[in-house]
Amino acid sequence: MSEQVDKNLAERAKVFRALGHPMRLILLNLIREKPRHGQELAAILSLNPATVSHHLAALSNAGMVVSTKDQYYQIFSLVKENLAKTLDEMIYIPSAQMMDSVKEDAYKKKVLRTFFHNNILLAIPAQRKKQQIILEEIANAFEFNRKYSEKEVNHILVDFYEDVASLRRGLIDFGLMERSQGVYWRIKKPSDPLPESSLLTNKED
Amino acid sequence: MSEQVDKNLAERAKVFRALGHPMRLILLNLIREKPRHGQELAAILSLNPATVSHHLAALSNAGMVVSTKDQYYQIFSLVKENLAKTLDEMIYIPSAQMMDSVKEDAYKKKVLRTFFHNNILLAIPAQRKKQQIILEEIANAFEFNRKYSEKEVNHILVDFYEDVASLRRGLIDFGLMERSQGVYWRIKKPSDPLPESSLLTNKED
DNA sequence: TATTTATTTTCAATTTCATCAAATTATATT
DNA sequence: AATATAATTTGATGAAATTGAAAATAAATA
Numbered sequence: 148m149s150e151q152v153d154k155n156l157a158e159r160a161k162v163f164r165a166l167g168h169p170m171r172l173i174l175l176n177l178i179r180e181k182p183r184h185g186q187e188l189a190a191i192l193s194l195n196p197a198t199v200s201h202h203l204a205a206l207s208n209a210g211m212v213v214s215t216k217d218q219y220y221q222i223f224s225l226v227k228e229n230l231a232k233t234l235d236e237m238i239y240i241p242s243a244q245m246m247d248s249v250k251e252d253a254y255k256k257k258v259l260r261t262f263f264h265n266n267i268l269l270a271i272p273a274q275r276k277k278q279q280i281i282l283e284e285i286a287n288a289f290e291f292n293r294k295y296s297e298k299e300v301n302h303i304l305v306d307f308y309e310d311v312a313s314l315r316r317g318l319i320d321f322g323l324m325e326r327s328q329g330v331y332w333r334i335k336k337p338s339d340p341l342p343e344s345s346l347l348t349n350k351e352d
Numbered sequence: 353m354s355e356q357v358d359k360n361l362a363e364r365a366k367v368f369r370a371l372g373h374p375m376r377l378i379l380l381n382l383i384r385e386k387p388r389h390g391q392e393l394a395a396i397l398s399l400n401p402a403t404v405s406h407h408l409a410a411l412s413n414a415g416m417v418v419s420t421k422d423q424y425y426q427i428f429s430l431v432k433e434n435l436a437k438t439l440d441e442m443i444y445i446p447s448a449q450m451m452d453s454v455k456e457d458a459y460k461k462k463v464l465r466t467f468f469h470n471n472i473l474l475a476i477p478a479q480r481k482k483q484q485i486i487l488e489e490i491a492n493a494f495e496f497n498r499k500y501s502e503k504e505v506n507h508i509l510v511d512f513y514e515d516v517a518s519l520r521r522g523l524i525d526f527g528l529m530e531r532s533q534g535v536y537w538r539i540k541k542p543s544d545p546l547p548e549s550s551l552l553t554n555k556e557d
Numbered sequence: 558t559a560t561t562t563a564t565t566t567t568c569a570a571t572t573t574c575a576t577c578a579a580a581t582t583a584t585a586t587t
Numbered sequence: 588a589a590t591a592t593a594a595t596t597t598g599a600t601g602a603a604a605t606t607g608a609a610a611a612t613a614a615a616t617a
Contacts, residue, residue, distance in 0.1 A: 156374045166443065167369030168605085169361045173454060176445045186563055193458045195607050200565060205604090219563050219614040230443065235435040238371065240381045249378060253398045265601070373575085391593055400577050405595055407575090424584040424593050470571075 156248070159237055162229075165209030170194075171202050175225065178212060182224035255280050268308040271317075279321055285314060286323040289333040300324075300331050361453070364442055367434075370414035375399070376407050380430065383417060387429035460485050473513040476522075484526055490519060491528040494538040505529075505536050 165171065170192070177188060185203060189196040203223055206212045211230070214223045240248060258280045262269055268285070272278050288303050289295065295303075297315075304311040315331075318324040324333050370376065375397070382393060390408060394401040408428055411417045416435070419428045445453060463485045467474055473490070477483050493508050494500065500508075502520075509516040520536075523529040529538050 156377055160372050160374045160377060162439075163368045164372030164604090166439065167365050167372045169365045169457075170605095172361055172365060172443055172445070173450075173457070175443050176447075176450055177454075179444075180447055180450070184563075185565095191454060193462075196564070197566085197608080198606055201605075201607095204565085216614095221564065227440070230440040231438055233436060233438050234371065234442070235432070237439070238377055238380050238435065239384075240378070242381075242385055245378075245381055245385070249382075249396060252374075252378065257398075369574095375575090389593075390595095401594070402578080402596085403576055409595085410574095421584095426594065 156240070162209045162211070162237070165205045165211055168202070168205075171206055174199070174202055174206065175211065178223050179225050182222045184217075184220040184222050186220075188223075259284060266307070268314075271308070271310070271313060278317060282314070282317045282321050282323055286318060286333060289324065289331075291333050291335060293332065295331045297329055297331065361445070367414045367416070367442070370410045370416055373407070373410075376411055379404070379407055379411065380416065383428050384430050387427045389425040389427050391425075393428075464489060471512070473519075476513070476515070476518060483522060487519070487522045487526050487528055491523060491538060494529065494536075496538050496540060498537065500536045502534055502536065 166175075173192065174188060177183060177191060185196055185199050188194075188203075189199045192199070203212065203214070207214065207223075211226055212223045213226055214221045216222075258272070258277050262272055262277070262281050263284070268281060272281060285304070285307055288307075289300075300315060301311045304314045308314055318331075319326055322334055324331050371380075378397065379393060382388060382396060390401055390404050393399075393408075394404040397404070408417065408419070412419065412428075416431055417428045418431055419426045421427075463477070463482050467477055467482070467486050468489070473486060477486060490509070490512055493512075494505075505520060506516045509519045513519055524531055527539055529536050
């Protein structure tokens with residue numbers, strides 16, 4: 148439940164962050180006039196195309212714009228529905244959920260501080276609740292709607308912790324990722340079931 | 353005119369940036385329930401008071417909260433009026449002003465790129481229009497609603513450029529700062545008049 | 558196939574932000 | 588005065604964001 152809010156919270160913050168740059172506000176207004184492609188926007192703003200691409204990616208990740216491909220043009224247009232809310236609505240957390248959310252947040256932060264240092268996992272926690280927290284954190288290194296080979300998965304995981312096999316299995320067990328014939332992909336927030344298995348018990352893969 | 357928009361743009365972006373952090377969203381919701389002081393908020397969130405202070409300063413600078421002093425408590429409360437707008441309204445720039453704004457922005461960026469490197473002023477431009485741009489940039493290093501001694505002013509300016517006397521005089525001439533008996537303060541955007549004097553002509557101070 | 562055009566990704570340099578400890582400022586209490 | 592409490596500022600450190608050059612993709616066209 149409070150999970151839901153927390154998740155939401157991070158996502159709301161992401162929207163605000165995406166809007167928190169003057170150049171991106173100009174981009175949105177140019178796109179509002181009519182859908183445009185990156186090259187055009189870069190020309191208008193006399194900006195490096197790569198820079199525009201970065202900005203558009205941020206806006207796209209936050210759901211403020213969508214793009215469709217037309218020939219070799221990527222045409223960006225505004226998602227007006229997502230701009231209809233007031234700041235107030237974007238910010239609001241029902242007070243019933245507040246304390247849960249706050250406590251959850253404080254607990255998570257404590258666990259992450261304990262088990263991570265400089266983005267490196269010091270050890271795999273013994274408690275499943277804590278495993279869940281650290282695995283959710285690690286899962287964020289993977290994008291949604293993308294396939295990863297096992298090699299790619301390992302490459303990402305080894306930066307966190309040497310025992311990539313345990314991490315990989317944990318991500319699957321906790322429903323954060325799925326695998327089919329050697330291909331992995333991230334899963335869109337499961338309904339938070341604690342799995343039977345623990346990362347510290349059955350070690351085979 | 354397009355100045356007006358640009359200025360606005362930066363300010364709007366600042367509001368979004370202030371809202372672009374999960375912790376600050378929680379802070380706003382806690383403050384919404386009832387006005388609170390920093391210590392209380394820090395305790396609830398098990399956060400260092402200094403951290404809370406920084407967050408509240410960001411929210412305050414963006415106009416999302418105000419504070420009143422009561423004994424030695426600084427009580428923060430929500431500015432609901434500023435949360436009533438939709439994202440759309442916050443973002444919108446009338447298309448008439450768009451092109452002006454864009455051109456202005458591109459020009460400014462070009463001038464700043466030419467005359468600054470790593471936040472250091474390479475030279476004082478000869479044209480007053482460009483002087484204005486670089487001085488406005490430098491003026492941002494000073495806060496509003498604060499007094500600075502000449503020593504403090506110099507200390508800030510010397511990081512930009514050795515000839516602090518010229519910069520100081522420029523800030524005054526262009527109406528970006530005012531001085532009275534050795535005390536300086538920043539001025540709230542004048543109506544952009546180009547002064548008669550140029551930084552490169554009369555050099556006495 | 559080779560070349561052009563648009564876009565994205567990767568990498569590196571730089572800047573800005575987040576966080577907390579320590580020092581400082583301001584007010585209240587003894 | 589000395590002590591206690593709240594808040595802010597400063598400094599250090601790590602994390603994240605911005606930017607653009609260069610390389611990699613992808614589609615169109617000669």
